[in-house]
Amino acid sequence: MAWRIFLTLIACGSMMACNSDNANAVKVNTTPEPVQSESVEAQTVDDSLSESESESESESESESESESESESESESESESEILTQSVPEPECDLESVNLLDFVPWQREEGWWVGEYTFLGADGDPNVSASWPYRYDHYRGFIHLEVIGNSIKQRNVFLYPAENSSECDSVEDVVGSGICGDNGNEKVFSADQSASDCDGNLSGPFEAFGMTLSTTTTLIGDDTVLYQVRLPDGSFTQNQLTTLPPNDTRVRTAQGFFMGASTYASYYRERKVTKEEFVQLLEETRQEYNILELDYCGYDSGGSPSNVSCDEHFGVALGN
Secondary structure, three states, X not given: OHHHHHHHOOOOOOOOOOOOOOOOOOOOOOOOOOHHHHHHHHHHHHHHHHHHHHHHHHHHXXXXXXXXXXXXXXXXXXXXHHHHHHOOOOOOOHHHOOXXXXXXXXXXXXXXXXXXXXXXXXXXXXOOOOOOEOOOOXXXXXXXXXXXXXXXXXXXXXXXXXXXXXXXXXOOOOOOOOOOOOOEEEEEEEEEEEOOOOOOEEEEEEEOOEEEEEEEEEEOOOEEEEEEEOOOOOEEEEEEEEOOOOOEEEEEEEXXXXXXXXXXXXXXXXXXXXXXXXXHHHHHHHHHOXXXXXXXXXXXXXXXXXXXXXXXXXXXXXX
C-alpha cells in the first residue's frame, strides 16, 4: 500500500487590376457634302481618334502608376513584417523575478489553517494500512513564504485517532500512542522557483527515493493549478486552488496512479496570524490527544522525520 501513501501527496497580399473598355463611335453623313466639308469631317474624326488614343494612354499611365504604388506598398509591408519578425523576444531573467508582484502569491503568502477531507478511489474516507488514523475530518497547518523568485512551503497535518471499532489492537499505531485514543502528525515540505516571468513555478519533490516534477501555473488573479508528475511523465496529482478575496482558499486535488483515479481531497482553509497559527495548532493537538513525542514526528511517508517543529518550519513556534 506504499503507493497509496505516496499518491497522497495555456504575409499574405493581393493585387488588383482594373481593365476599361472604351468605345469610340465615328459619325459619317450619308448625304454627299462638299470636299471642304468632308475634309473638315475627316479632321474631326482624326481629332476624335487622337483624343481617344490620348485618353487611352492616360489611363494606361494611371494603371501603371497604380500598380507601381501597389507594388511599393506591398514591398513596404513585407519589409515591415521582416523587421517585426526579426525583433527578438526579450529574455526572462529568472533571478530578477519577484513573485510578490503577482496577486495570487500576495494572497497565498502567510499562515494557513484548514479543515481537510481525503477520499479514496471508492469515494469513501481514505483508509491507510500503514497510517491508522482518520481521513474524514482532519486539519492542516501551513506556512507559505515568498522569497524573491522562490516559494517555501512547510506543512504539518494533524489526524484524529482511529475509531476504536476499527482498531485490530491497541498497538495498531505509529509511534507510542494507543489506537483509538491518540492522534498523530505528518510533516510535508515543498520548494519551488519561478520558471518564467509570468509568475509560474516549477521544482522537484523527493518522495520514496524518487524525484517528482512539480509545476504551478497561475490562471488569472484568483486561481492556481498545481501538478505533480512521476519520473515517467505521468500524472500523480492535479490540484486546483481558488482564492476568494477574503483571506480564504479552497483546494481540491485529484490523485492518479498508472492512469487510474486513486483519491480526491477537499481542503477549506483560512489565513491567520502566526500567533493564531500557534494557538490553533496547540488546541488541535489537545483535541486529538497527540503525544508531544509525536509533534512533527513523521514525514509524508510515515517514517520518522527526525526534525523538530521549529526546524521544520524554520521559525520558533515554541515546540
